[in-house]
Amino acid sequence: MHGTKILDEADRLMTVCNSCRYCEGLCAVFPAMEMRRAFSDGDLNYLANLCHACGACYVDCQFSPPHEFNVNVPKTLAIARADSYAAYAWPRVFAGLFARNGLAISLIAAFSVAAFIFGFAAVNDRAVLYGIHTGPGAFYALMPHSAMAALFGAAFLYAILALVMSLRAFWRDIGEPVGMRADSPSLWQAIRDAATLRYLDGGGVGCFNDDDQPTDRRRLYHHFTAYGFLLCFAATCVGTLYHYFLGREAPYAWWDLPVLLGTLGGIGLFVGPIGLLAAKRQRDSVLVDETRHGMEVAFTVTLLFTGVTGLALLLWRDTTAMGPLLALHLGFVFALFITLPYGKFVHGLYRFAALVRYARERKMMASGTTGE
């Protein structure tokens, strides 16, 4: 029937759910399902990525296990979702990185950190590596700005390219013509839905994680993480602008915009990932795709280390520890960049695209026109 066994199971469940529809008020998945009577692979991947894993439909379902109908939508869609990350990976040869993602990301991060430490040690003599550097351009005593910009610029551009190509494959597979521009109201709706994690609240009751009580706080921790990430990214952008347009070189004073943004972001990347990792440990095993534990954890841990090493660098940048800390931080940032297209980060991309599509579908249904 479908490409994989899990898509067959997702199809079976969507048939059960489409006959029931009690959950249609909980999130976007079920209304999107109701717009269809049959489900292609692309449709199922769309629904899988639309699911925010709030767990409410499992707790509310009269047919969830031990019922013989064995309806477990969150877990089934979690597996299908993780499968879809590998299916859309670009270039195809790297799809295998999703198979043992925890190991892959750990190795890449370890190599990246080691490369920076050995690189720093090889290029700089001990006096420079363990010296105290302050004032504008202090970081560049250890690594020339041009080298840093070239290396990270290349990594970043590669990540963007790979992500765009993956997103294109997803967008095409869920049935949207390539090159179709999402109309701006749908885009704006999706931005709001993603920014507030609208569908991570069980339809208003709250999310489920540990058990059948809606006490989950993943939405809060995800906000810390996602906005922390965005603030850090903004800090980097502002620093780049400072460098090229104002001729002002890092490091900046603690009150300056890049440092303020980076510090707030760093705190977010400290608090958020710890909260998310704790929630993951406590998550009811019935909702979890155990085989993907590595992928679930690897990206979050990379973010945590990026945040922690960044904060450490800020705190001890005026000491002899600056050199090693800079190497450590740059190692994690580099690893984060090059693994963005091959880890849990892509969930945000596909989910956003799914939300855009959902907003478009809703609008088309409301206005009575059919799809293309």
Add this chain to the structure above:
Amino acid sequence: MVDLHRKFDVLVIGGGNAALCAAISARQQGASVLVLEGAPKFYRGGNTRHTRNMRCAHDAVTEILTGPYTEQEFWEDLLRVTGGETDEELARFMIAESKDILDWIVEQGVRWQPSLGGTLSLGRTNSFFLGGGRAMLNALYRTAEALGVEIMYDAEVIDLEIDNGMFLSATLKHGETSASACASALVAAAGGFEANIEWLKQYWGEAADNFLIRGTPYNRGAILKMLLDRGVKEVGDPTQCHAVAIDARAPRFDGGIITRLDCVVFGIVVNRNAERFYDEGEDIWPKRYAIWGRLVAGQPGQIAYIIFDSTVLTSFMPSLFPPIKADTIAELAGKLELDPAALEKTVASFNAAVKPGTFDHTILDDCRTEGLTPPKTHWARKLETPPYYAYPVRPGITFTYLGTRVNKQARMLMKDGRPSANMFAAGEIMAGNVLGRGYAAGIGMTIGSVFGRVAGREAAKNARN
């Protein structure tokens, strides 16, 4: 672990909407409350698990209801569906109380949403539970637990000690052990006996072996039977049950909503002999779906087949099992193990009798047969566009009507007409007081919440005195 040595103010037997409303309302009056649910935790709540909405009167548009539904209109609907088999005083009391329930139930943590896809006809009258009946139950249990109501699962009550209309104690089986629970007042909210095949056989004979039960296997009517045996006055026709035609491939128990089929009006229905037996187009489906269970129960082998062609395949709500499909009527008959010649003859004579008309399934249209017995009086169109499809159907039993007589306090009445000293009833176990026959969507939950709330309050008062 619940301490059964203490005497509770109120003992609630049952674990569905009515039971939880009673437990919460009694606890809010200050009573200590013990709930005994016979089912395991997953199956808690009996038929409430499978519900999705409640019918409440309201005078104005609300956030989720598209228009007013006055007490008078509710009463007229009830009168119509029951054919007058209702206690007007109790029914009007329930309808008046239902207005307040819309808010009260929200205060207990339940959330509403607009009517579900495919149920637009109920958008004005019925409030839907966000996440369905189990979500509603979960909210009530959370509230009850937070208030300090004690709850035991797998706690099957096997005996009630009742002396001259006064409840003294209940004996329960919990795993391997049995224990006794004492309370000053009893609320019986343990449902009907639809899952008790032996009991159904008393009225339906061996045919009951072919019935499917839409809810859990735990609705066995044990409490109802004990109460009636110990002098409580009965109400409702014991021989009757609410039965719809559901997919014959559904499991014996607990198939719920997803095995229902809404396609009778789009085709023809034949029995094991490949013969039609009733007018499939008598009235719009929401008004007729509830007669088809009984119609199928009256057919040989308690089985029938809805036959339609490819033109209407997507005209009705999808259901769990795919229809059986064939390119010719004879081939379809073969797959259904019917006589091909007989089915071909039935379809041919139906097709020959269809008069031209303008098809519109939302109204009583003018597509009908002429000179055919039984006729199809609306939505009759020839079955001539292959492939052809069929759903096998059997009677699916939703609930039973037999119950305990109560007054406006939800207090049980004894056979001699006097009120019980300390026994109350709510929900399906007393639904027959207001719903002697028939059904209107969502009314079971109204009965449960209104009388549950009243029963809990009165039982708490009773325990104090």
